[in-house]
Structure formats: structure tokens, C-alpha cells
Amino acid sequence: MTEPLWTATEIAAATGGIASAEFIATGVTFDSREVGSGDLFIALTGEATDGHRFLDQAFAQSAAGAIVSEETSHPHVRVADTMAALEALAIAARARTSAKIIGVTGSVGKTSTKEALFAALDRADPGAAHRSVKSYNNHTGVPLSLARMPAATRFAVLEMGMNHAGELAHLTTLVRPHVAMVTAIAPAHTAFFPDESAIADAKGEIFAGLEPGGTAIIPYDSPHRDRLIAAAAPHVAHVVTFGLAGGADVRAIETMRTATGATFVTAQIGERELSFTMAQPGMHWVSNALGVLAAVDAVGGDLAMAGLALAELGGLQGRGARMMAKLPDGEALVIDESYNANPASMRATLAVLGAERAARKIAVLGEMRELGERSAQYHADLADPIVEAGVGHVILVGQEMRALANALEGRVEFVHVPDAAAARDSLMDILAPGDAVLIKGSNGVGLARLVAALSSGTA
Structure with missing residues (x-):
């Protein structure tokens, strides 16, 4: 049986609301499509929709109760503002736990690193670790992830994202991490920042929420390393760097690609060494793994078990998952x-x-997307990595890819198409057994539909 997460009395006390009846919730959600038996449904009101419209649906799906700001006949806790109530519930969840909390942010690798950290901690103590699900890392996702955290949790890994300055400053006060990690700084959401230094400053806001005696984990190989260390210094007791270069506190002494595409790594962690296999291919994953080991060590976790978890780690949907697409005469690898x-x-x-x-x-x-006035240059600069990777054919999708198309002219065979549907048609015209296909783009381009079609055999 699922353990109780919140009672109506506890919800009312946390939010300052009034309970219509006693109920016990075993989960929390604000998406009516995700409501399961025993869940607390929070009826958020936004610009596009109003959760109160979906109360009947939520209870038809066996919700235990709801947080509302309007009248309803369903079991509920009524509050003045449901968004404020979600944050209040998050604060109460954080206050009642003695868990070691790890906050993760960065321009790239947040979700993958969060999942790897959870796997590492859960491997050593199954059921004792909690994490953000999906990419719930914004002003609603972070408090939801906290509200879902069982009181008995021993370790929690919470992802925090942003696309404007000041957003992390608020989220980190909710999470109050014992360990705060920045995975990497890179051009992302640059439409909202003047330069990468400004992105580093915005990511560095995570350190302001650290608990006393906390640890900052910072990418040693980043050109913004010293800027991040300076941002962390007023708030931390310890700074730990990780990376591939020799000066990092947690670093790779040796790496070797295996026959399966994994990487065998010998890592230096302070005065200790650990050898493990990183299941996911690529040196960016080796860097992620070193950050994971630094965080596990900082919260007193089991490094040997973390190494085993990294060896077992599968690819995430949309973030490195691999599958074999069935073709009439064989199979092709899809990344x-x-x-x-x-x-x-x-x-x-x-x-x-x-x-x-x-x-x-x-x-x-x-x-x-969201690369601002330098978008054309960022796209064109991908030409050399494409050539260096030995890519035989490129399908470019979307208007912003025009600059890359121009840069590839005469260098690599390519087509430039307007959307994901056209990309599917182009790919299926050329895909053959033995091919390896990388499918990557901003989420709004819709390339996940192409992956789904290849997976189901309907492409």
C-alpha cells in the first residue's frame, strides 16, 4: 500500500486553508491528465486555463482531495490563492524532512545528471531517495517536486532551471539545498541574456539558498569556473570542482572507450580512486558522472554503489535513449x-x-531556439562538428537552420526542410540497415514525433 503523503489537516495547516473534510493524499499533481488514485489535485489558475474546470475529471480519476480557491462539492482545502498554496506546501515538505538535499542547475545536462544522481543514491538505499520527475524545474515544477517528497526521504535531488535572471534566486530559497551543483555553462536562452557571463551569474544564484555548511559543486573545465566560485564563496563552507582537467578536485585520471560504446573511467575523488564504467557514451557524460560522484560524496553517499549505478544507467527519452528502428531489410540505430x-x-x-x-x-x-541575435552564427558554427563527426547526410529542420545550410554547402550532403513531418519523409527516403541516426533539436520543433514513428514502425 502507498504510504500517506499528506492529510487534509496537514495541508490546511501548511497553506492556511480550510478543509471541507478529512482525507489522505498519497501523491500531488496540478495536471488533471496525471491524476491517479489517492492524489491531491491542485487547481492552479493560469493565463491559458483554470484547474477548477477539471475538478470533476480529477475526482473521476480517483483523486483523494483538492486544493481550490473556489467552491466545490468535492473533498478539498480552500485557500485564497492556489499557487501560493503550492509553494506553502513545498515549504512545509522541506521543513519536515531531515533529508540531504542536492540542487542541480546548468545550461546543459541538468535532467540527465539529476537522473544519474538519483540512480546512484537509490542504488545504495532503495526507496530512500526522491527526485524531480521529468523536467519539472520551473516556478511550478520545483514546488511540486518538493510537495511530493515523503517526510522519511533520506536524499533528494531537485532540478532547477531558468531562462531569466532572478528565477533561481527564488527557487533556491524553496529547495534550501545542502549541495548545489552547476553542470555546465553554455549558450542557452541567450535571447534573454547579453552574454555567457550573465548566464553564469544567473546559474550562480543557486548558491544563495545553500544551508549553513553547504557545498558548491562547480565545473572545473568551464571558462566561467572562477566566476561561479566567486558567486558561491559567500554562501558555502566547501567548494568542490569536477572535470576532465588535472586541477579538478574530482577528475578523470583515465578514460577508455569500450567495445559497446561505454566509457571505462578511473576517477580521482580527493585522495581516493574509483574505477567504473559510464554506460552512456560521450565525454560529456564522463563529465556528468564526475559531478555525480562529487555530489554523492558531499552527502555521504556510497561511491562504490554510485559507480555500479552509472554502469547500469540507461538513456532517457529525448536525452540519449537508443533504439533499433525496424526496416524492411534490417535495422538502423536511432539516438x-x-x-x-x-x-x-x-x-x-x-x-x-x-x-x-x-x-x-x-x-x-x-x-x-531562444538564441537571440547571434542565432545565425551559433547555427553556422555547427558545420565543422558535423564534418568532423563524419556525418554522411544531414537533414536540417526549421527556418533558423538556413545559416547552417549555407555553411554546409559543398561540404556535406544535406537537405533543408520546414518541419518535422518533412524531416520524416526525407529520412525515410534514405534510411538503410546499418545506419546510425542522431535526432536532435529544440523541443518545439517536434522531432519527438519522428522518434515515436520510428519506434512504432509507422514512419
């Missing part, structure tokens, strides 16, 4: 990176494609 894209992650995943042993390497690349 699913369809969830997001920025210049740094594009380069990293093109390098992964380049290391594949395949009859031919194909890249389906969707435009990178």
Missing part, C-alpha cells in the same frame, strides 16, 4: 536527443554520433 538543443549539446552529441561504428551516419537536426 534520441529530441527533447532539447543548444550549441554545446549539439556539439557533444555530434561527437557521440561520430564515434559510432555504422555503415553511414545521418543527423536530423532541428533548429535551436
Whole structure:
């Protein structure tokens, strides 16, 4: 039986609301499509929709109760403002736990690192770790992830994202991490920032919420390392750096690609050494793994078990998952990176494609969005990584890819198409057994639909 998470009395006390009846919730959600038996449904009111419209649906799906700001006949706690109530419930969840909390942010690698950290901590103590689900890392996702945290949790890994300055400053006060990690700084959401230094400053806001005696984990190889260390200094007792370079506190002494595409790593962690296999291919994943080990060590976790978890780690949907697409005469490898894209992650995943042993390497690349006035240059700069990866054919998707099309002229065979549907048609015209296909772009391009079609055999 699922353990109780909140009672109506506890919800009312946390939010200052009034309970219509006693009930016990075993989960929390604000998305009516996700409501399951025993869940607390929070009827958020936004610009596009109003959760109160979905109360009947939520209870038809066996919700236990709701947080509302309007009258309803369903079991509920009534408050003045449901968004404020969600934050209040998050604050109460954080206050009642003695868990060690790890906050994760960065321009790239947040969700993957969060999942790897959870796997590492859960491997040593199954059921004792909690994490943000999906990419719930914004002003609603972070408090929801906290509200879902059981009181008995021993470790929690919470992802925090932003696309404007000041957003992390608020989220970190809710999370109050004991350990705060920045995975990497790279051009992302640059439409909202003057330069990468400003992005580093915005990511550095995470350190302001650290609990006394806290630890900052910072990428040593980043050109913004010293800027991040300076941002952390007023708020931390310890700064730990991680990376591939020799000066990092947690670093790779040796790396070797295995026959399966994984990487065997020997890592130095302070005075200790740990050898493990990183299941996911690519040096960006080695860097992520070093950050994971630094965080596990900082919260007193089991490093040996963390190494085993990293060896077992599978790819995430949209973030490196691999599958074999069935074709009439055989199969082709599909690398699913369809969830997001920025210049740094594009380069990293093109390098992964380049290391594949395949009859031919194909890249389906969707435009990178929110890059601002330098967007054309960021796109054009991908030409060299494509050539260096030995890509035989490129399908460019979206208007912003025009600059890359111009840069590739005469260098690599390519087509430039307007949308994901046209990309699917172009890919299926050329895809053959033995090919390796990288599919990557900003989520709004919709390349996940292409991956789904390949997976189901309907492409």
C-alpha cells in the first residue's frame, strides 16, 4: 500500500486553508491528465486555463482531495490563492524532512545528471531517495517536486532551471539545498541574456539558498569556473570542482572507450580512486558522472554503489535513449536527443554520433531556439562538428537552420526542410540497415514525433 503523503489537516495547516473534510493524499499533481488514485489535485489558475474546470475529471480519476480557491462539492482545502498554496506546501515538505538535499542547475545536462544522481543514491538505499520527475524545474515544477517528497526521504535531488535572471534566486530559497551543483555553462536562452557571463551569474544564484555548511559543486573545465566560485564563496563552507582537467578536485585520471560504446573511467575523488564504467557514451557524460560522484560524496553517499549505478544507467527519452528502428531489410540505430538543443549539446552529441561504428551516419537536426541575435552564427558554427563527426547526410529542420545550410554547402550532403513531418519523409527516403541516426533539436520543433514513428514502425 502507498504510504500517506499528506492529510487534509496537514495541508490546511501548511497553506492556511480550510478543509471541507478529512482525507489522505498519497501523491500531488496540478495536471488533471496525471491524476491517479489517492492524489491531491491542485487547481492552479493560469493565463491559458483554470484547474477548477477539471475538478470533476480529477475526482473521476480517483483523486483523494483538492486544493481550490473556489467552491466545490468535492473533498478539498480552500485557500485564497492556489499557487501560493503550492509553494506553502513545498515549504512545509522541506521543513519536515531531515533529508540531504542536492540542487542541480546548468545550461546543459541538468535532467540527465539529476537522473544519474538519483540512480546512484537509490542504488545504495532503495526507496530512500526522491527526485524531480521529468523536467519539472520551473516556478511550478520545483514546488511540486518538493510537495511530493515523503517526510522519511533520506536524499533528494531537485532540478532547477531558468531562462531569466532572478528565477533561481527564488527557487533556491524553496529547495534550501545542502549541495548545489552547476553542470555546465553554455549558450542557452541567450535571447534573454547579453552574454555567457550573465548566464553564469544567473546559474550562480543557486548558491544563495545553500544551508549553513553547504557545498558548491562547480565545473572545473568551464571558462566561467572562477566566476561561479566567486558567486558561491559567500554562501558555502566547501567548494568542490569536477572535470576532465588535472586541477579538478574530482577528475578523470583515465578514460577508455569500450567495445559497446561505454566509457571505462578511473576517477580521482580527493585522495581516493574509483574505477567504473559510464554506460552512456560521450565525454560529456564522463563529465556528468564526475559531478555525480562529487555530489554523492558531499552527502555521504556510497561511491562504490554510485559507480555500479552509472554502469547500469540507461538513456532517457529525448536525452540519449537508443533504439533499433525496424526496416524492411534490417535495422538502423536511432539516438534520441529530441527533447532539447543548444550549441554545446549539439556539439557533444555530434561527437557521440561520430564515434559510432555504422555503415553511414545521418543527423536530423532541428533548429535551436531562444538564441537571440547571434542565432545565425551559433547555427553556422555547427558545420565543422558535423564534418568532423563524419556525418554522411544531414537533414536540417526549421527556418533558423538556413545559416547552417549555407555553411554546409559543398561540404556535406544535406537537405533543408520546414518541419518535422518533412524531416520524416526525407529520412525515410534514405534510411538503410546499418545506419546510425542522431535526432536532435529544440523541443518545439517536434522531432519527438519522428522518434515515436520510428519506434512504432509507422514512419
